[in-house]
Amino acid sequence: MRKALVAIFLVMVVVFAMGFKVIMVTDIGGLGDKSFNDGTWEGALIAAKEIGAEAQVIQSYEQADYIPNLTKAAQQADVVFAVGFMMTDALFKVAKQFPNTYFVGIDITPPEGQTLPNVVCYIFKEEQAGFYAGYIGAAMTATGKIGFVGGIPIPPVERFRYGFEAGAKIYSTLHKKKVEVLKGYTNDFEDPKKGKDLTLAQYAQGADIVFLAAGACGNGGIEAAKEKMVALVGSDKLADIIDYYMKNKKGYFAIGVDVDQDYMAPGVVLCSATKGISTAAYYGVKAAWEGTFEGGLQVLGIKEDGAGVSPMKYTKGMVPNSVIAEVAYLTKLVKDGKLVIPDTEDALKAFQVPSITFPF
Amino acid sequence: MNNRLWAFLVPIISVIMALLISSVVILLIGQDPIVAYAALFKGAFGSKLAIASVIIKTTPLILTGLAVGFGFRAGLFNIGAEGQMVMGAMIATAFAINVAWMPAVLAIPLTMVVGMAAGAGYAAIAGVLKAKTGAHEVVTTIMLNWIAEYLSSYVVTVPMGVGFGTPKSPEIANSAKLPPLMTVQATELTSGIIVAVIAAVVIYIVLEKTTKGYELKGTGFNPYAAEYGGIKISQNIVLAMAISGALSGLAGTLEVMGVHHRFLGTLSGGKGFDGISIALIGQNNPIGIIFAALLMGSLRTGSNEMQFVGVPKHIILIVQAIIIFLVAADRIVRTILIRKKRVKAS
Numbered sequence: 001m002r003k004a005l006v007a008i009f010l011v012m013v014v015v016f017a018m019g020f021k022v023i024m025v026t027d028i029g030g031l032g033d034k035s036f037n038d039g040t041w042e043g044a045l046i047a048a049k050e051i052g053a054e055a056q057v058i059q060s061y062e063q064a065d066y067i068p069n070l071t072k073a074a075q076q077a078d079v080v081f082a083v084g085f086m087m088t089d090a091l092f093k094v095a096k097q098f099p100n101t102y103f104v105g106i107d108i109t110p111p112e113g114q115t116l117p118n119v120v121c122y123i124f125k126e127e128q129a130g131f132y133a134g135y136i137g138a139a140m141t142a143t144g145k146i147g148f149v150g151g152i153p154i155p156p157v158e159r160f161r162y163g164f165e166a167g168a169k170i171y172s173t174l175h176k177k178k179v180e181v182l183k184g185y186t187n188d189f190e191d192p193k194k195g196k197d198l199t200l201a202q203y204a205q206g207a208d209i210v211f212l213a214a215g216a217c218g219n220g221g222i223e224a225a226k227e228k229m230v231a232l233v234g235s236d237k238l239a240d241i242i243d244y245y246m247k248n249k250k251g252y253f254a255i256g257v258d259v260d261q262d263y264m265a266p267g268v269v270l271c272s273a274t275k276g277i278s279t280a281a282y283y284g285v286k287a288a289w290e291g292t293f294e295g296g297l298q299v300l301g302i303k304e305d306g307a308g309v310s311p312m313k314y315t316k317g318m319v320p321n322s323v324i325a326e327v328a329y330l331t332k333l334v335k336d337g338k339l340v341i342p343d344t345e346d347a348l349k350a351f352q353v354p355s356i357t358f359p360f
Numbered sequence: 361m362n363n364r365l366w367a368f369l370v371p372i373i374s375v376i377m378a379l380l381i382s383s384v385v386i387l388l389i390g391q392d393p394i395v396a397y398a399a400l401f402k403g404a405f406g407s408k409l410a411i412a413s414v415i416i417k418t419t420p421l422i423l424t425g426l427a428v429g430f431g432f433r434a435g436l437f438n439i440g441a442e443g444q445m446v447m448g449a450m451i452a453t454a455f456a457i458n459v460a461w462m463p464a465v466l467a468i469p470l471t472m473v474v475g476m477a478a479g480a481g482y483a484a485i486a487g488v489l490k491a492k493t494g495a496h497e498v499v500t501t502i503m504l505n506w507i508a509e510y511l512s513s514y515v516v517t518v519p520m521g522v523g524f525g526t527p528k529s530p531e532i533a534n535s536a537k538l539p540p541l542m543t544v545q546a547t548e549l550t551s552g553i554i555v556a557v558i559a560a561v562v563i564y565i566v567l568e569k570t571t572k573g574y575e576l577k578g579t580g581f582n583p584y585a586a587e588y589g590g591i592k593i594s595q596n597i598v599l600a601m602a603i604s605g606a607l608s609g610l611a612g613t614l615e616v617m618g619v620h621h622r623f624l625g626t627l628s629g630g631k632g633f634d635g636i637s638i639a640l641i642g643q644n645n646p647i648g649i650i651f652a653a654l655l656m657g658s659l660r661t662g663s664n665e666m667q668f669v670g671v672p673k674h675i676i677l678i679v680q681a682i683i684i685f686l687v688a689a690d691r692i693v694r695t696i697l698i699r700k701k702r703v704k705a706s
Binding site: 028056057058059060061062063064065067068069070071072076086089090093094096097152153154187 | 409413416417509510513517527528545546547619620624625626627629630631660661663664665667668672673
């Protein structure tokens with residue numbers, strides 16, 4: 001009898017799992033952006049594999065595709081992912097129609113006053129990730145100028161910038177090094193050419209490190225950095241780049257965004273300001289599967305693994321140990337709430353670097 | 361065979377050939393073309409939602425196709441449909457936000473007129489430049505596209521921007537919204553399609569049945585001969601650009617009034633450029649353009665469904681590219697057809 005029950009239970013679990021389907025709808029950036037679409041997909045896949053669910057991805061051509069794609073996905077799936085800030089309105093319109101389907105919005109803030117029990121939204125404290133980019137950039141610049149290349153100036157991009165400027169200011173105040181921040185926007189998240197042009201323009205204005213918070217546009221910026229660096233060093237080998245840098249203490253660098261992009265040009269991408277996108281996607285699926293799903297907004301920062309910096313696999317040798325130790329100490333201060341990175345324009349303007357003494 | 365039949369046959373045969381060639385690509389990526397095309401068809405016509413989505417996508421494409429096609433007939437290559445669409449949509453939105461006090465019978469046509477006027481005015485800049493200085497419209501309209509794009513992303517983030525989420529303007533007044541023909545879940549099928557079809561018919565009549573249309577076509581065929589015949593070339597260039605721009609402006613305006621109900625920075629999404637290929641497939645004939653736009657709209661809508669059976673949407677870009685290639689190089693199709701006939705005859 002017990003055996004039969006166990007067997008029935010197992011069959012039910014398997015059948016249930018087979019029926020569980022996760023569909024992710026990308027924004028117009030699409031898969032292959034090496035940024036948040038890819039990051040979400042990675043997290044969704046890991047979770048789907050773990051619970052034996054089926055996972056599928058649907059890409060959108062244009063803004064008018066969001067509603068039909070989300071609708072079709074909701075008709076078939078148990079968990080639907082909407083990725084990217086631009087899908088906010090479509091997500092909430094569709095989710096209202098399908099109260100029995102779970103929706104996970106990545107990088108989406110619910111419109112004022114709208115929370116649905118079947119929609120969880122994850123956003124990130126980009127300013128805390130941007131802070132790393134600013135701090136490390138300011139520490140490493142040889143020209144005293146670092147650049148910021150944003151996509152469309154929407155809040156997540158702007159938060160990266162606030163953190164970036166604050167990070168640079170913290171370094172410059174603590175070490176009395178003059179650091180200027182150049183700013184520019186591509187007004188686009190898709191076209192790498194625009195990212196490349198703007199990055200080259202900032203190099204021409206004297207920056208030697210450019211932070212690319214511009215989705216797939218950033219890939220062009222990394223290409224620009226690589227071209228400049230290779231022209232300078234005369235080789236694209238990591239060892240040669242490190243040798244050149246250690247000897248001359250100069251070079252052209254890019255800073256990646258959203259996910260660890262260091263691998264895209266080893267030695268040229270100094271570090272990446274990362275968001276816990278795949279972590280969020282993973283938790284979204286798991287919560288729906290385990291029945292602990294709760295609608296609302298979740299803000300993930302350094303403390304919740306929602307913001308961070310890449311492990312700098314290739315560039316660790318170039319970044320002085322003291323900088324790495326300082327970053328680790330500041331991380332702890334942010335976690336403890338002793339250092340607050342500004343997350344609005346006003347907060348950035350009012351931002352004063354607190355007196356920090358490193359215990360070393 | 362006469363030319364009319366050719367104009368009709370070439371696009372159809374091109375579509376069939378494009379689907380056949382693309383099926384090889386689908387086979388190469390290890391998928392079944394029959395399954396893929398079945399999903400494509402189902403995704404475009406298999407449900408109310410699908411049909412509604414096709415019509416929504418087709419509406420602006422008809423208008424941008426007309427805009428470019430009309431330009432071609434008058435000897436102008438208007439690459440600026442994208443920018444004119446954005447300007448039309450943006451200015452129409454600025455107007456439509458403030459017309460809550462107007463009844464819909466007034467607000468709807470007036471908003472359309474404002475949008476068309478904005479598109480027309482913007483395109484006329486390129487027209488005047490060409491007529492006065494000889495600056496080529498290809499260059500000037502491309503430049504104007506960028507101005508429109510950056511201006512719109514500024515407008516939508518700073519002076520007109522509201523709320524969180526997508527950079528967007530406030531919602532337009534209810535009286536300026538187009539009434540939906542039907543509502544399927546969150547998708548509203550707007551009556552914009554009716555306006556678009558009417559526009560196509562009007563353009564057809566203007567081109568084929570009026571003196572002005574004859575003048576415009578004359579300017580396109582041979583400006584020197586036209587001028588010799590007493591047609592004012594520079595006036596006609598500006599007028600043709602303005603009409604072309606008005607159509608693009610209307611495309612953007614209908615997107616605002618019917619689909620998004622507000623202005624979005626990325627509203628045009630390349631539809632102005634799609635107009636070029638649609639005009640080509642429709643052989644610059646207003647009625648042909650309706651069908652070309654419908655073809656493009658259904659391919660795109662269907663391709664979303666195709667993704668559910670594991671075929672990437674990019675296949676449809678291949679289909680599209682092959683169609684355009686074959687239509688543009690219609691001699692290839694003609695040669696194949698004629699050869700077949702000869703073989704049969706012998």
